[in-house]
Structures are given as C-alpha cells and as structure tokens.
Amino acid sequence: MITSVLVANRGEIACRIFRTCRELGIRTVAVHSDADENALHARVADTAVRLPGAAPAETYLRGDLIVKAAVASGADAVHPGYGFLSENADFARAVVDAGLTWIGPSPEAIEAMASKTRAKELMGIPSLERGRITETDLPVLVKAAAGGGGRGMRIVRRLEDLDTALEGARAEAASAFGDGEVFVEPYLEHGRHVEVQVIADTHGTIWTLGTRDCSLQRRHQKVIEEAPAPGLSEGLTEDMYALAVQAVCAVAYEGAGTVEFLVADGRAHFLEMNTRLQVEHPVTEAVFGVDLVALQIRVAEGHPLETDPPRARGHAIEARLYAEDPANDWTPQTGTLHRLTAPEGIRLDTGYGDGDDIGVHYDPMLAKAVAHAPTRAEAVRRLAGALERATVHGPTTNRDLLVRSLRHKEFASAGMDTAFYDRHLPELTGSGTGDPHAPLAAALADAHARSHFGGFRNLPSQPQTKRYAMAGEEHEARYRHTRTGLEADGVRVVHADASLVVLEVDGVQRKFEVSRYGDEVYVNATRLTALPRFPDPTAQHAPGSLLAPMPGTVVKVAEGLAVGASVRAGEPLLWLEAMKMQHRITAPVTGTLTALHVVPGQQVEVAALLAVVEPT
Numbered sequence: 341m342i343t344s345v346l347v348a349n350r351g352e353i354a355c356r357i358f359r360t361c362r363e364l365g366i367r368t369v370a371v372h373s374d375a376d377e378n379a380l381h382a383r384v385a386d387t388a389v390r391l392p393g394a395a396p397a398e399t400y401l402r403g404d405l406i407v408k409a410a411v412a413s414g415a416d417a418v419h420p421g422y423g424f425l426s427e428n429a430d431f432a433r434a435v436v437d438a439g440l441t442w443i444g445p446s447p448e449a450i451e452a453m454a455s456k457t458r459a460k461e462l463m464g465i466p467s468l469e470r471g472r473i474t475e476t477d478l479p480v481l482v483k484a485a486a487g488g489g490g491r492g493m494r495i496v497r498r499l500e501d502l503d504t505a506l507e508g509a510r511a512e513a514a515s516a517f518g519d520g521e522v523f524v525e526p527y528l529e530h531g532r533h534v535e536v537q538v539i540a541d542t543h544g545t546i547w548t549l550g551t552r553d554c555s556l557q558r559r560h561q562k563v564i565e566e567a568p569a570p571g572l573s574e575g576l577t578e579d580m581y582a583l584a585v586q587a588v589c590a591v592a593y594e595g596a597g598t599v600e601f602l603v604a605d606g607r608a609h610f611l612e613m614n615t616r617l618q619v620e621h622p623v624t625e626a627v628f629g630v631d632l633v634a635l636q637i638r639v640a641e642g643h644p645l646e647t648d649p650p651r652a653r654g655h656a657i658e659a660r661l662y663a664e665d666p667a668n669d670w671t672p673q674t675g676t677l678h679r680l681t682a683p684e685g686i687r688l689d690t691g692y693g694d695g696d697d698i699g700v701h702y703d704p705m706l707a708k709a710v711a712h713a714p715t716r717a718e719a720v721r722r723l724a725g726a727l728e729r730a731t732v733h734g735p736t737t738n739r740d741l742l743v744r745s746l747r748h749k750e751f752a753s754a755g756m757d758t759a760f761y762d763r764h765l766p767e768l769t770g771s772g773t774g775d776p777h778a779p780l781a782a783a784l785a786d787a788h789a790r791s792h793f794g795g796f797r798n799l800p801s802q803p804q805t806k807r808y809a810m811a812g813e814e815h816e817a818r819y820r821h822t823r824t825g826l827e828a829d830g831v832r833v834v835h836a837d838a839s840l841v842v843l844e845v846d847g848v849q850r851k852f853e854v855s856r857y858g859d860e861v862y863v864n865a866t867r868l869t870a871l872p873r874f875p876d877p878t879a880q881h882a883p884g885s886l887l888a889p890m891p892g893t894v895v896k897v898a899e900g901l902a903v904g905a906s907v908r909a910g911e912p913l914l915w916l917e918a919m920k921m922q923h924r925i926t927a928p929v930t931g932t933l934t935a936l937h938v939v940p941g942q943q944v945e946v947a948a949l950l951a952v953v954e955p956t
Contacts, residue, residue, distance in 0.1 A: 346406070369414075372388055453591055473524060532757050535551065538596070596621075788838055
C-alpha cells in the first residue's frame with residue numbers, strides 16, 4: 341500500500357497529482373529548483389525538497405537528485421507526471437532499484453515505446469532516412485525521438501532547409517528532454533490528430549477509454565482538445581482501439597498511456613505511444629467519470645481493474661491558457677500573475693496562485709480550463725463563455741484566441757484539422773480595439789480611490805484627464821467632480837468606487853469591474869496601462885533597434901556576424917532560448933549592423949537592446 345508519493349515534476353501536473361493523493365489519504369512530496377522554491381506545487385505539498393546544484397531548466401532532469409530526494413523524504417513511491425523524465429527508462433529503473441514503487445509502466449515498456457523511432461519499428465512503420473529524402477517526399481516533419489509538447493519539431497517544405505531544421509530540432513530536444521535524437525517522417529497537411537487513452541493492469545485487463553481530438557495545434561503544441569473525437573466512423577474508431585491494444589500487448593504495458601494517430605483519408609496512421617499521462621487527460625476523466633491518477637496508483641499497488649471500463653457520457657473540451665503575446669509573434673511572456681479565476685462549473689487546473697511570478701525557465705502554460713456537457717455544442721458554448729468571463733490579470737495570454745477558436749464555424753461543425761491555424765490564425769488574432777468605455781471606467785475608479793470626490797469646486801473648471809494605453813493605442817478619459825459626484829460626457833455615472841463602475845449608455849446600464857496593480861489596470865477583460873501625464877523622452881530607441889521580446893539566454897549569434905556587416909530584412913541574427921524554446925531574432929530592416937550588444941550565453945531581460953541595424 342502506497343503511503344507517500346513524490347512527484348518528479350512541477351507546476352500544474354504536480355498540483356493535480358497532489359490533489360488526488362490528498363483525496364486518497366496519501367502524503368505528498370514535491371521537488372523544486374531554486375527558481376521554484378515558492379512555486380505553488382512546492383507550497384501545497386506536505387513536504388518539499390530542494391534539488392541543488394543544477395540550473396533551473398535542468399533541475400527536473402536530474403534523476404539522481406530526485407531519487408535521493410524520495411529516499412530522504414520517506415516517500416515510498418514516485419509519480420513522474422508528464423514531460424521531463426516521465427518517459428526515461430533509466431530514471432524508472434533507478435526508482436525501482438532504490439526500493440521505491442514506480443507509478444507508471446515498466447522500464448522495459450518505456451524503453452520500447454518512449455523513443456518514437458523504436459515505437460515505429462515495433463509497430464512495423466519505418467522512418468525516412470536522412471540521406472534518401474528527395475523533393476518528392478516533401479513536406480516532411482522533423483521530430484524529437486523523446487518527449488512531446490511540440491518541442492524539437494520542425495516542418496520542412498524545401499530540401500535545402502532540412503539540415504537547419506535538424507540542427508534546431510536537436511538543440512531544442514536536448515534542452516527540453518536531455519535527448520537530442522530526432523527523426524524524419526512524412527507530413528500530412530490536412531490530417532486530424534486523434535489519440536486513444538489506454539490503461540492496463542498487471543492482471544491482463546486493458547481498457548480503451550475513448551478517443552480525443554487534439555487537432556487544434558499551433559507550432560505543434562496542442563491548444564484545444566476534446567473527447568470524444570467528433571465525426572469518426574465506428575469502424576475507424578474500432579481500428580484505432582485495436583491498434584492501441586496491439587501497442588499495449590507488444591510491450592506488456594501497465595498503467596495509463598496514450599496511443600496517437602494522424603487520421604487522413606479515412607485511415608488512422610500510427611504516430612507514437614506516450615508512456616505517461618497526457619496534458620489533456622482531464623477531458624477523458626470528465627467523459628468517463630474516472631480519476632486517471634487514482635487508477636495509476638491502484639495499478640501500481642497491484643489492484644485489478646474492473647473487467648469492463650465505465651461508459652462514456654457527454655462531451656468534454658479543454659483549452660490551454662498560455663502566457664504569450666499574439667502581437668509579438670506569440671513570444672512567451674513573464675511577469676506577475678495577479679489573479680486567475682474561472683466561473684463555477686469549469687475545471688481549472690493550474691500550477692500558479694495569485695501573485696506568483698511567471699518565470700523564463702519553463703513552459704508558458706498558465707492553466708487548463710475544462711468544460712463538460714451532455715453534447716459537444718453545449719460543451720463548446722460553456723467553455724467559450726467561461727473563458728470570456730474568466731479573470732486573467734497578469735502577462736498577456738492567448739485567451740482571445742481560445743474564445744474565437746471555439747466560436748469559429750469550422751470548429752463548431754467539427755471540420756477542423758491540424759492546419760486549422762495555418763488557415764485561420766490571422767482572423768482569429770486580429771488586434772481588438774478594447775472596450776471603448778474601459779478608459780473612462782478606469783479613470784473614474786482611480787478618481788474615487790484617490791480623492792473620494794475631494795476635487796469638487798464651486799466654480800466651473802476644466803475636466804480632469806487621465807491617459808491610458810489600450811490595444812496599442814493611447815486613449816484619454818475626461819471626467820468632472822460635481823456636487824452630486826463624478827460626471828462624464830455622453831454617459832451617466834450611476835455608481836463609481838475603486839473596484840466597480842456602473843455607466844448608463846443610451847439607456848442601458850453596464851458594469852465595469854476594475855482592478856489595478858501599479859500601472860496595470862484591468863476593466864472586465866480589457867487590459868490598460870496607466871500613462872504618465874507627460875511622455876518620458878528617454879524611452880526612445882533608434883530606428884532599427886532590436887529589443888529582446890522576452891527574458892532569456894542568447895544561445896547563438898549568426899556565424900560571422902559583426903558590426904559593419906550588411907544584413908537583409910528578415911535575416912536571422914541571433915537566437916534566444918526561453919521557456920524551453922528557441923526564438924529567432926531577425927533583422928527588422930535591410931541595412932548595416934551598427935551595434936551588437938550580446939554574446940552567446942548572455943542572459944537578457946525583456947526589452948534589452950540586442951543590436952541595431954541602420955536602414956539603407
């Protein structure tokens with residue numbers, strides 16, 4: 341019987357596993373890097389152990405330190421979560437050798453399936469050989485042999501780009517998973533990404549818990565997932581179930597796992613088997629009414645599954661909320677997450693609490709929001725409405741993209757595929773103008789908080805003004821203090837205090853909830869920045885300046901690049917690594933490099949001046 345579980349992971353998945361452990365009466369142990377000392381997963385665990393001597397991005401890849409932490413803390417079992425070492429057979433073996441219970445498949449099963457290349461060989465599917473790829477094979481996909489989450493993945497459409505794609509994929513895979521092995525496979529432009537959830541016990545029982553559709557992906561990272569996958573024929577579904585069971589039996593698999601397919605032209609093409617829990621597992625839990633983590637623990641304790649799995653009911657959809665800026669090429673964002681809440685009835689899995697800092701070292705996912713309803717249409721409507729009303733105060737996120745995607749007619753009709761965002765991203769991320777009354781509401785709330793109407797004068801005076809940046813534009817709000825309170829042109833101020841403003845516009849009363857954190861102001865879902873009365877003349881940069889879009893590490897400068905070099909607009913000049921991904925920094929204009937302020941290995945903060953290109 342397991343009494344204490346160490347989770348060899350961080351963030352959202354660690355918090356989610358701890359929740360189940362608490363319900364089962366199992367003591368919990370967290371591990372953390374120095375950067376995560378005050379992270380939510382370290383705070384909510386019964387015990388937390390620091391992993392010393394490694395850089396934050398590498399800490400959770402140190403299996404030796406994690407095993408020592410488990411022994412020192414008195415844990416008798418280890419759950420790997422997902423990512424990091426979850427598909428590392430050597431780590432699983434080290435856990436078992438230390439006399440601990442491994443909550444997952446055997447090291448031999450992981451070894452057989454954790455490498456996508458070996459998994460394909462096991463299923464009789466060859467990979468493309470680098471030296472034999474021709475123009476007729478294009479497009480192809482370069483993929484990391486270990487791990488997932490879109491890390492170490494590149495689409496290649498021109499043969500001359502293959503070597504660069506292989507180099508970038510290897511570097512990213514090594515950074516994310518500690519394994520730089522990559523392979524090449526054909527890329528199907530308009531397939532659907534469908535997966536089957538499996539769980540098997542040590543007594544020969546295998547459950548296939550339905551399908552999930554994960555086709556909405558951007559940069560090969562899943563954005564929206566749902567269960568069951570809509571619109572599949574019964575015959576195709578049964579074919580996938582049979583292939584999933586074949587994969588399980590091929591390696592004598594135990595525990596929870598996922599078998600992934602690309603569905604195209606009425607056929608299911610095997611992609612890989614993930615020998616771990618998936619990020620999107622909550623939609624399966626909602627549809628089947630199960631707790632997959634609790635089932636993992638039961639299997640690890642040797643208990644049998646019921647003969648038949650539970651029946652599916654309804655439909656569930658999950659959306660991943662990321663800290664990223666759509667106006668800046670979706671670069672990951674850092675900063676303080678002031679507040680994150682969702683309406684009742686929505687499952688919100690997160691690894692952050694209010695006031696936590698979003699750092700540069702890890703994946704930028706803030707939370708997963710999950711809605712369950714009797715039908716797909718109802719689940720879509722419920723999740724879109726909940727995201728729209730959610731409170732997200734902090735770094736810029738993809739919330740608007742999620743809402744618009746869920747309401748897009750192609751998604752609503754289940755006609756999407758993995759190229760959905762290739763077709764629709766511009767229309768789904770067009771910059772909004774923000775609520776036109778948000779600046780006035782912010783100004784009125786601020787006026788009440790600061791003066792409590794102390795600015796009233798007997799004689800008429802000029803209106804008070806406040807300036808805000810909203811949706812990339814500057815707005816000015818004007819109001820007056822009167823005997824009866826605050827007034828503004830064109831509206832009637834029904835109520836105004838520091839956190840709530842009610843305005844009557846054309847006979848309709850509207851409520852504006854206002855929150856302020858320094859210069860950041862949130863009015864309902866609209867984000868504003870309070871501006872000083874007079875602009876700062878020092879906040880200017882020369883034309884052609886390259887500023888860091890995020891905090892990170894300079895991992896590479898273009899070969900031969902030096903001051904005085906001629907560069908072309910769009911030419912890569914240097915590469916930044918942040919949140920386990922590499923980002924190219926390109927020349928903004930064609931011209932001459934007149935300044936280069938960084939070298940490989942240098943840490944930079946957001947908006948740091950990297951280089952200057954003088955236009956020709």
